[in-house]
Amino acid sequence: MSPNRLMVYFTTACIFCFMVGVNIILGIMLYVSPRLAKKLILKLGERVTMTQNPSFKFEDWGPTFGSFMFFKTASHHLWLSLGQEAFVGGEAPDTDVVSMEGTKSRISRFVKDNRMLEFKQLVKDFSDVADFLVIYIEEAHSTDGWSFENNIDIKKHKSLEDRLSAAQILLQKEPLCTVVVDEMDNAAAIKYGALPERLYVLQAGKVVYKGGRGPWDYNPMELRAFLEKIK
Numbered sequence: 001m002s003p004n005r006l007m008v009y010f011t012t013a014c015i016f017c018f019m020v021g022v023n024i025i026l027g028i029m030l031y032v033s034p035r036l037a038k039k040l041i042l043k044l045g046e047r048v049t050m051t052q053n054p055s056f057k058f059e060d061w062g063p064t065f066g067s068f069m070f071f072k073t074a075s076h077h078l079w080l081s082l083g084q085e086a087f088v089g090g091e092a093p094d095t096d097v098v099s100m101e102g103t104k105s106r107i108s109r110f111v112k113d114n115r116m117l118e119f120k121q122l123v124k125d126f127s128d129v130a131d132f133l134v135i136y137i138e139e140a141h142s143t144d145g146w147s148f149e150n151n152i153d154i155k156k157h158k159s160l161e162d163r164l165s166a167a168q169i170l171l172q173k174e175p176l177c178t179v180v181v182d183e184m185d186n187a188a189a190i191k192y193g194a195l196p197e198r199l200y201v202l203q204a205g206k207v208v209y210k211g212g213r214g215p216w217d218y219n220p221m222e223l224r225a226f227l228e229k230i231k
Helices: 003-032 034-047 058-064 068-081 107-126 160-171 187-191 220-230
Strands: 096-098 104-106 133-136 178-181 200-203 206-210
Touching: 003 034, 003 068, 034 058, 107 220, 133 160, 160 178, 200 220
Parallel strands: 133 178
Antiparallel strands: 096 104, 200 206
Protein backbone atom coordinates (compact mmCIF):
# COMPACT_ATOMS: atom_id res chain seq x y z
CA MET A 1 0.00 0.00 0.00
CA SER A 2 1.38 3.42 -0.97
CA PRO A 3 2.24 6.10 1.63
CA ASN A 4 -0.43 8.36 0.11
CA ARG A 5 -3.07 5.68 0.59
CA LEU A 6 -1.99 5.08 4.19
CA MET A 7 -2.16 8.82 4.88
CA VAL A 8 -5.71 8.92 3.52
CA TYR A 9 -6.78 6.14 5.88
CA PHE A 10 -5.00 7.73 8.84
CA THR A 11 -6.38 11.25 8.35
CA THR A 12 -9.89 9.93 7.68
CA ALA A 13 -9.79 7.90 10.91
CA CYS A 14 -8.60 10.96 12.83
CA ILE A 15 -11.35 13.15 11.40
CA PHE A 16 -13.97 10.53 12.17
CA CYS A 17 -12.78 10.26 15.80
CA PHE A 18 -12.76 14.05 16.11
CA MET A 19 -16.30 14.20 14.73
CA VAL A 20 -17.54 11.55 17.14
CA GLY A 21 -15.90 13.35 20.05
CA VAL A 22 -17.40 16.71 19.09
CA ASN A 23 -20.86 15.18 18.70
CA ILE A 24 -20.66 13.59 22.15
CA ILE A 25 -19.45 16.81 23.76
CA LEU A 26 -22.13 18.85 22.02
CA GLY A 27 -24.80 16.41 23.12
CA ILE A 28 -23.72 16.76 26.75
CA MET A 29 -23.33 20.54 26.57
CA LEU A 30 -26.72 21.04 24.96
CA TYR A 31 -28.23 19.27 27.95
CA VAL A 32 -26.07 20.92 30.65
CA SER A 33 -25.39 24.41 29.22
CA PRO A 34 -27.09 25.39 25.92
CA ARG A 35 -25.36 28.79 25.98
CA LEU A 36 -21.90 27.21 26.15
CA ALA A 37 -22.91 24.75 23.44
CA LYS A 38 -23.86 27.66 21.18
CA LYS A 39 -20.43 29.23 21.69
CA LEU A 40 -18.77 25.98 20.67
CA ILE A 41 -20.97 25.67 17.59
CA LEU A 42 -20.18 29.28 16.61
CA LYS A 43 -16.48 28.48 16.98
CA LEU A 44 -16.88 25.49 14.69
CA GLY A 45 -18.90 27.65 12.30
CA GLU A 46 -16.02 30.13 12.06
CA ARG A 47 -13.69 27.38 10.87
CA VAL A 48 -16.03 26.49 8.01
CA THR A 49 -16.89 30.19 7.33
CA MET A 50 -20.58 29.70 8.08
CA THR A 51 -20.54 32.72 10.37
CA GLN A 52 -19.28 34.88 7.49
CA ASN A 53 -22.06 33.82 5.11
CA PRO A 54 -24.68 36.62 5.00
CA SER A 55 -27.25 34.25 3.50
CA PHE A 56 -27.58 32.25 6.71
CA LYS A 57 -28.37 33.06 10.33
CA PHE A 58 -27.18 30.91 13.22
CA GLU A 59 -30.68 29.51 13.56
CA ASP A 60 -30.43 28.22 9.99
CA TRP A 61 -27.36 26.06 10.50
CA GLY A 62 -26.39 26.03 14.18
CA PRO A 63 -28.96 23.48 15.41
CA THR A 64 -27.91 21.02 12.72
CA PHE A 65 -24.43 20.64 14.22
CA GLY A 66 -24.35 17.43 16.22
CA SER A 67 -27.60 16.15 14.73
CA PHE A 68 -28.05 12.64 13.34
CA MET A 69 -28.23 13.93 9.76
CA PHE A 70 -25.02 15.90 10.27
CA PHE A 71 -23.26 12.78 11.53
CA LYS A 72 -24.70 10.61 8.74
CA THR A 73 -23.76 13.04 5.95
CA ALA A 74 -20.26 13.71 7.27
CA SER A 75 -19.66 9.96 7.71
CA HIS A 76 -20.80 9.33 4.14
CA HIS A 77 -18.37 11.95 2.83
CA LEU A 78 -15.53 10.44 4.83
CA TRP A 79 -16.36 6.98 3.49
CA LEU A 80 -16.27 8.22 -0.10
CA SER A 81 -12.97 10.01 0.53
CA LEU A 82 -11.30 6.63 1.10
CA GLY A 83 -11.48 6.06 -2.65
CA GLN A 84 -9.51 9.14 -3.65
CA GLU A 85 -6.76 8.66 -6.23
CA ALA A 86 -5.61 12.24 -6.87
CA PHE A 87 -2.29 12.94 -5.17
CA VAL A 88 0.25 15.69 -5.71
CA GLY A 89 2.83 14.52 -8.21
CA GLY A 90 0.65 11.68 -9.47
CA GLU A 91 -1.66 11.40 -12.46
CA ALA A 92 -4.95 13.28 -12.31
CA PRO A 93 -7.91 10.89 -12.58
CA ASP A 94 -9.75 11.58 -15.84
CA THR A 95 -13.32 10.86 -14.79
CA ASP A 96 -16.53 11.30 -16.76
CA VAL A 97 -18.40 14.57 -16.31
CA VAL A 98 -21.53 16.04 -17.88
CA SER A 99 -21.81 19.59 -19.20
CA MET A 100 -24.67 21.91 -18.34
CA GLU A 101 -26.11 21.05 -21.74
CA GLY A 102 -26.24 17.37 -20.79
CA THR A 103 -23.29 16.32 -22.94
CA LYS A 104 -21.08 13.59 -21.50
CA SER A 105 -17.38 14.42 -21.49
CA ARG A 106 -14.21 13.96 -19.43
CA ILE A 107 -12.26 16.30 -17.16
CA SER A 108 -9.29 16.38 -19.53
CA ARG A 109 -11.48 17.98 -22.20
CA PHE A 110 -11.97 21.05 -20.05
CA VAL A 111 -8.40 21.12 -18.78
CA LYS A 112 -7.23 21.29 -22.37
CA ASP A 113 -9.43 24.32 -22.86
CA ASN A 114 -7.35 26.11 -20.21
CA ARG A 115 -4.55 26.31 -22.74
CA MET A 116 -6.67 28.61 -24.83
CA LEU A 117 -7.37 30.72 -21.75
CA GLU A 118 -3.63 30.99 -21.09
CA PHE A 119 -2.96 31.93 -24.69
CA LYS A 120 -5.72 34.54 -24.70
CA GLN A 121 -4.25 36.08 -21.56
CA LEU A 122 -0.87 36.29 -23.29
CA VAL A 123 -2.49 38.13 -26.19
CA LYS A 124 -4.12 40.60 -23.79
CA ASP A 125 -0.95 41.23 -21.78
CA PHE A 126 1.56 41.52 -24.62
CA SER A 127 -0.35 42.81 -27.65
CA ASP A 128 1.65 46.05 -27.35
CA VAL A 129 4.97 44.29 -27.99
CA ALA A 130 3.97 41.39 -30.24
CA ASP A 131 1.59 40.42 -33.00
CA PHE A 132 -0.04 37.07 -32.28
CA LEU A 133 -0.93 34.52 -34.91
CA VAL A 134 -2.47 31.06 -34.64
CA ILE A 135 -1.70 28.62 -37.44
CA TYR A 136 -4.17 25.76 -37.46
CA ILE A 137 -2.31 22.68 -38.74
CA GLU A 138 -3.03 19.00 -39.28
CA GLU A 139 -5.41 17.59 -36.70
CA ALA A 140 -3.45 15.56 -34.14
CA HIS A 141 -6.34 13.43 -32.91
CA SER A 142 -8.79 13.06 -35.76
CA THR A 143 -11.72 10.72 -35.21
CA ASP A 144 -10.49 8.48 -38.02
CA GLY A 145 -6.93 8.46 -36.66
CA TRP A 146 -5.51 8.46 -33.13
CA SER A 147 -8.72 9.57 -31.49
CA PHE A 148 -9.72 10.20 -27.88
CA GLU A 149 -13.09 9.48 -26.33
CA ASN A 150 -15.35 12.51 -25.99
CA ASN A 151 -12.99 14.67 -28.02
CA ILE A 152 -14.09 17.11 -30.71
CA ASP A 153 -15.31 15.27 -33.81
CA ILE A 154 -12.85 16.24 -36.55
CA LYS A 155 -11.81 13.85 -39.31
CA LYS A 156 -8.51 13.96 -41.20
CA HIS A 157 -8.41 16.92 -43.53
CA LYS A 158 -8.68 15.74 -47.14
CA SER A 159 -8.92 19.21 -48.63
CA LEU A 160 -8.24 22.81 -47.73
CA GLU A 161 -11.98 23.27 -47.31
CA ASP A 162 -11.96 20.54 -44.63
CA ARG A 163 -9.17 22.31 -42.78
CA LEU A 164 -10.86 25.68 -43.00
CA SER A 165 -14.08 24.16 -41.72
CA ALA A 166 -12.31 22.53 -38.77
CA ALA A 167 -10.60 25.84 -37.95
CA GLN A 168 -14.04 27.35 -37.35
CA ILE A 169 -14.17 25.37 -34.09
CA LEU A 170 -11.00 27.16 -33.01
CA LEU A 171 -12.50 30.52 -33.90
CA GLN A 172 -15.45 29.78 -31.63
CA LYS A 173 -13.03 29.88 -28.71
CA GLU A 174 -12.20 33.50 -29.63
CA PRO A 175 -8.39 33.38 -29.50
CA LEU A 176 -8.30 37.23 -29.78
CA CYS A 177 -5.84 37.16 -32.67
CA THR A 178 -5.61 36.26 -36.33
CA VAL A 179 -6.12 32.59 -37.23
CA VAL A 180 -4.81 31.06 -40.44
CA VAL A 181 -4.53 27.46 -41.62
CA ASP A 182 -1.54 25.55 -42.94
CA GLU A 183 -1.53 24.49 -46.59
CA MET A 184 -2.36 20.89 -47.39
CA ASP A 185 1.32 20.10 -47.94
CA ASN A 186 1.76 20.93 -44.22
CA ALA A 187 4.71 23.19 -44.96
CA ALA A 188 4.36 25.28 -41.80
CA ALA A 189 3.91 22.24 -39.56
CA ILE A 190 6.94 20.54 -41.09
CA LYS A 191 9.32 23.48 -41.11
CA TYR A 192 8.40 24.60 -37.62
CA GLY A 193 8.27 21.08 -36.19
CA ALA A 194 4.88 22.10 -34.87
CA LEU A 195 2.99 18.84 -34.63
CA PRO A 196 0.98 18.53 -32.53
CA GLU A 197 1.47 22.07 -31.14
CA ARG A 198 4.25 24.53 -30.45
CA LEU A 199 4.81 28.15 -29.45
CA TYR A 200 7.23 30.49 -31.23
CA VAL A 201 8.34 34.11 -31.15
CA LEU A 202 9.59 35.61 -34.40
CA GLN A 203 11.39 38.95 -34.56
CA ALA A 204 12.66 40.62 -37.71
CA GLY A 205 12.26 37.38 -39.58
CA LYS A 206 14.29 35.44 -37.02
CA VAL A 207 13.22 32.81 -34.52
CA VAL A 208 13.99 34.28 -31.10
CA TYR A 209 11.99 31.83 -29.02
CA LYS A 210 11.15 28.20 -29.69
CA GLY A 211 8.90 26.44 -27.21
CA GLY A 212 8.96 22.76 -26.48
CA ARG A 213 6.92 20.31 -28.48
CA GLY A 214 3.42 19.87 -27.15
CA PRO A 215 1.58 18.59 -25.41
CA TRP A 216 4.09 17.76 -22.68
CA ASP A 217 6.42 20.71 -23.26
CA TYR A 218 3.76 23.22 -24.29
CA ASN A 219 4.47 25.95 -21.74
CA PRO A 220 2.68 29.34 -22.00
CA MET A 221 4.25 30.43 -18.70
CA GLU A 222 7.73 30.03 -20.17
CA LEU A 223 6.64 32.14 -23.13
CA ARG A 224 5.23 34.72 -20.73
CA ALA A 225 8.59 34.97 -18.97
CA PHE A 226 10.33 35.50 -22.32
CA LEU A 227 7.91 38.23 -23.38
CA GLU A 228 8.34 39.96 -20.03
CA LYS A 229 12.05 40.26 -20.78
CA ILE A 230 11.54 41.95 -24.14
CA LYS A 231 8.60 44.11 -23.10
